[in-house]
Amino acid sequence: MSRGWLLQRERGSRFALRLITWIALHLGRASARILLYPICIYFLTFAGRARRASRQYLQRVLGCRANIMHVGHHFHSFAATILDRVFLLTDRYGQFDVCIHGAESILQRVQRKQGCLLLGAHLGSFEIMRTLGIDEAGLPISVLMYEDNAAKTIEIAKALNPELANTVIPIGGVDSLLLVKEKLDQGQLVGLLGDRTLAHDKIVYCSFLGERAVFPAGPMLLAAAVKAPVFLCFGLYRGGNRYEVHCELFAERVDIPRAGSGQELQHWVQRYAERLEHYCRVAPYNWFNFYDFWAAAP
């Protein structure tokens, strides 16, 4: 089931997350990174489902048989970005080497007070995007997300940076998208991720890395409803302390007529899937959907 990510319990106890957060903040990034190895070995041993999903994905993207070393690399890359979130959430950007591509256009629009949607994926680190605005006293950005799902992670994020937690717009309320529209009208940026589906979501089948996969229709329908420009944004982790942020204009306007045949919707979501595929090939170990992404829709 492609919605398997919801069913997959957040692994790692509250204690483990707190411990690594404490070590990161008190002993520093280098010490905390040593812990990533035993953590990865633990997950390689006990997280069978994630291991199989990783191997399946890597075989598609690399085009060769993925072995345990590939999967280990994949897990390590995921764990490293989770750890770095501690530093990013506490505004310790200094220790990262971030190379930014294509953000000028977004910054110009922010100066003109033109609200934009920033569409990402569970590819790399979304938090690194906050470094985009550090010279400008912070970008006015909110993030639309399913708050219940990653409750534990969010709880820690809130403890680290309560102000940031206020910029989360929880999905699901009858008025949550009205809030998105208000933020955009005020010239702010709203980020969301376009790759995971939830039960009851409208879905679209797209060709992705050689096979049909299910994508949510929601992000494109939202873009059409708010009539705001859409930028794609991916914060790719490149090993060590290096990140690469890639931003590109996806569309000035996503036009999906209500009375249409569904072709326009299909077109836009497929285009998103194609760009996502491109960035998966650029940075294969950044794909952080550890469930069978190509499973048939429920």
Next chain:
Amino acid sequence: MPEANHLEGEVARLIVETLNLDIDPTGIDPQAPLFREGLGLDSIDALELALALSQRYGFKLRADDPNNTRIFSSLRALTEYVRVNRAK
């Protein structure tokens, strides 16, 4: 209350037209939930509906209004909100 019924019919037509629903506006049960159950609308429908209502009746639905869930609970509740808040 012919005027209230008239407005209810008008709001029902606006819902059907805005969301391009394949139903007869007069067939909407005014007391039934609009979202999830009932008409089965979702959050994008809610946004589009809110924008269309604002444009048609000249008020602004605000995301921080604590009554939003109630306002959108049924056709009747929505019509009542329009009746009280309309500016045109």
